[in-house]
Amino acid sequence: MSESIWITRAKEYKLHLVVLVVCIIVELIGLQKFKIGPATIVLIPFLFAFILGVLLTPAITEKYWKSFKKIIGESEQKAATPCITMGITLFIAKLAVLVGANMDKIIQGGPAMILQEFGNIGAILFAVPVAVLILKMKRETIGASFSVCREPSLALASEKWGLQSEAGLGAMGVYIVGTVFGAIFFSILASICVSLDIFHPYSLAMAAGVGSGSMMAAASATIKELATQSQQELIMAYAAASNLITTATGMYMSIYLGIPLTKWLYKKLSGDNLEDFIEEG
Amino acid sequence: MTEKKNTSSISLRDWSTFLLLFAIISIVAQIFNFHHIFGIGTAKTANVWLMLKGYAVLYIGTIIGLICAKYIRIGWPVVIWVSMVLIVASLPWLPTHKFVTEITKPVALLPMASVLIVYAGIAIARAELKLFKEAGWKILIIACLTFTGSFFFSALISEIVLKAMGQI
Numbered sequence: 001m002s003e004s005i006w007i008t009r010a011k012e013y014k015l016h017l018v019v020l021v022v023c024i025i026v027e028l029i030g031l032q033k034f035k036i037g038p039a040t041i042v043l044i045p046f047l048f049a050f051i052l053g054v055l056l057t058p059a060i061t062e063k064y065w066k067s068f069k070k071i072i073g074e075s076e077q078k079a080a081t082p083c084i085t086m087g088i089t090l091f092i093a094k095l096a097v098l099v100g101a102n103m104d105k106i107i108q109g110g111p112a113m114i115l116q117e118f119g120n121i122g123a124i125l126f127a128v129p130v131a132v133l134i135l136k137m138k139r140e141t142i143g144a145s146f147s148v149c150r151e152p153s154l155a156l157a158s159e160k161w162g163l164q165s166e167a168g169l170g171a172m173g174v175y176i177v178g179t180v181f182g183a184i185f186f187s188i189l190a191s192i193c194v195s196l197d198i199f200h201p202y203s204l205a206m207a208a209g210v211g212s213g214s215m216m217a218a219a220s221a222t223i224k225e226l227a228t229q230s231q232q233e234l235i236m237a238y239a240a241a242s243n244l245i246t247t248a249t250g251m252y253m254s255i256y257l258g259i260p261l262t263k264w265l266y267k268k269l270s271g272d273n274l275e276d277f278i279e280e281g
Numbered sequence: 282m283t284e285k286k287n288t289s290s291i292s293l294r295d296w297s298t299f300l301l302l303f304a305i306i307s308i309v310a311q312i313f314n315f316h317h318i319f320g321i322g323t324a325k326t327a328n329v330w331l332m333l334k335g336y337a338v339l340y341i342g343t344i345i346g347l348i349c350a351k352y353i354r355i356g357w358p359v360v361i362w363v364s365m366v367l368i369v370a371s372l373p374w375l376p377t378h379k380f381v382t383e384i385t386k387p388v389a390l391l392p393m394a395s396v397l398i399v400y401a402g403i404a405i406a407r408a409e410l411k412l413f414k415e416a417g418w419k420i421l422i423i424a425c426l427t428f429t430g431s432f433f434f435s436a437l438i439s440e441i442v443l444k445a446m447g448q449i
Binding site for chain 1: 368405
């Protein structure tokens with residue numbers, strides 16, 4: 001038994017070697033900055049890393065590079081999932097140091113930090129009208145609009161409606177879009193917001209925490225690059241603290257505010273009174 | 282291994298072994314980040330000895346968090362325990378503050394995040410890619426609006442409150 005773990009780890013060596021090589025390549029490329037009109041776009045190595053990672057999944061490589069499946073096959077792919085769960089703890093450890101060390105300043109910014117959690121309402125106000133009035137979507141609107149759907153929200157949707165229902169499929173769809181494009185999208189959104197100079201970098205840093213850990217990492221790293229040296233550490237600390245609060249309270253926000261408000265707005269706009277809408281809990 | 286609660290199906294030994302490997306890959310990534318060929322590097326140092334010391338402290342903190350999550354069962358997930366341990370250790374009012382913050386400073390966040398996201402990219406399964414295709418362009422638009430709305434409103438609220446309190 002005592003050696004089994006070394007054997008299982010050793011079997012996955014190809015996966016880890018590929019990860020190492022991809023990381024070396026993306027870090028050599030480094031961070032790229034360029035201007036499009038008034039906005040400065042920042043592409044962090046993180047984004048290249050993700051795109052290369054997806055391009056190396058077996059489902060994609062079988063289309064253009066069949067022999068690569070011998071290196072990253074289905075079993076190596078399966079081994080990658082727990083690696084995220086485990087590895088993220090070390091990343092969170094470093095973030096936690098930033099949060100802890102700046103706790104005095106975070107407490108000062110506390111009221112803003114807590115109130116910005118209500119930014120969730122913005123998702124509903126932006127998404128529901130377009131979904132109902134322009135795209136003529138049905139009840140999947142409810143699942144798709146009530147929050148930046150990450151794991152806790154998806155769990156909630158599956159418990160309340162079941163993932164096979166219309167609303168559940170909406171939640172599932174947003175969850176998957178977030179998984180595939182979330183980091184890239186948030187990073188680009190953040191660079192546009194910083195360079196248009198509508199908001200202070202600290203406000204954007206707090207907003208960077210609304211989604212998952214990878215969305216937060218992408219957005220905050222981008223904001224940091226475009227801010228002044230003296231603001232950088234606090235930006236990371238604010239983003240990390242905001243993300244921590246979202247993780248802890250997001251589910252309650254959805255239950256008591258997000259879902260009721262989404263349903264109310266959907267009813268108003270679509271004329272569907274949701275009489276036969278099945279919901280549990 | 283018999284435990285069923287969320288992440289605990291992974292044994293402590295598996296977890297701690299992988300973190301060693303993960304730390305090594307992250308250190309290599311950071312070295313290349315520092316000695317990048319194109320673009321801009323974000324890491325402040327490529328000194329392996331300084332990085333090792335920083336990683337060692339983070340590693341110990343993480344393991345303490347993992348042990349807490351395993352034995353103190355009050356329903357907190359691993360990430361909350363790990364955060365708690367390191368937040369407390371680095372609080373400015375505690376004597377450990379200076380040691381923990383100084384020694385972990387050489388560890389750059391971004392290269393570590395890159396390593397994680399490569400695993401995440403590779404882990405995106407056939408089923409997810411297929412569902413993504415089927416979910417269609419409408420969901421894609423709505424997802425983008427949901428993200429934008431949430432981000433924009435959060436930033437707006439923060440801006441108003443921070444301004445009102447005279448902090449920016």
